[in-house]
Amino acid sequence: MRGVSRLGDWPGHMVLGLTLLVLAYWRRSSKWMRIFAAMILACALAGAAARVIKISTGRARPGVQTEAEWNGPRVSSRYNAFPSGHTAASTAFFATLALASWRIGLGFLVIPLLIAFSRMYVAAHYLSDVVCASMIGVLIAYFVVHWIPPAIRNRKS
Numbered sequence: 001m002r003g004v005s006r007l008g009d010w011p012g013h014m015v016l017g018l019t020l021l022v023l024a025y026w027r028r029s030s031k032w033m034r035i036f037a038a039m040i041l042a043c044a045l046a047g048a049a050a051r052v053i054k055i056s057t058g059r060a061r062p063g064v065q066t067e068a069e070w071n072g073p074r075v076s077s078r079y080n081a082f083p084s085g086h087t088a089a090s091t092a093f094f095a096t097l098a099l100a101s102w103r104i105g106l107g108f109l110v111i112p113l114l115i116a117f118s119r120m121y122v123a124a125h126y127l128s129d130v131v132c133a134s135m136i137g138v139l140i141a142y143f144v145v146h147w148i149p150p151a152i153r154n155r156k157s
Contacts, residue, residue: 010047010089014040017093039096042144046092046137050085053136057082062123083133084125087116091137092144099145112137 017040024032059082090112098105116130 009086010043013043013089013093017043035097035100038100038144039093042092042096042137042141043089045144046088046140047085049136049140050083050088050133053083054081054085059129062126081125082129083136084116084119084129085133086119087112087125087130087133088137088140090115091134092140093137095138095141096144099141 017036021033021036021040024036061081094105094108094112096105098109112134116134119125119130120127
């Protein structure tokens, strides 16, 4: 699970997204280039949103003993548990794919679930951290898919 947590952070998603973007460019598929660019954008936005919320909430991680319930804004990663950045970025990345092309993307939604479970397993987050992060990721994915040109949206056939 530590390996899943390590690979499930945003750099792994960015490398995958950029690789897929280059492959789509090489294949001259403008539709898939837009989808992969949207996935990268959603991942970045979700990661940034989660980071801002983390710093402002100051919720300690499960392994940190605190005397106060709210610690105020802190930059230290020991006090940045809510929400899970790994889960938010991964959910936004793969939910964008699922919203743009549900036949391909639906199966990949297992990856954010695995990453969320790994974050709780390694005692980096509480259940509420990963649930809220998943909601942030889905909302950002929805926003990105509906903000980008309609050429990549899932057509109802």
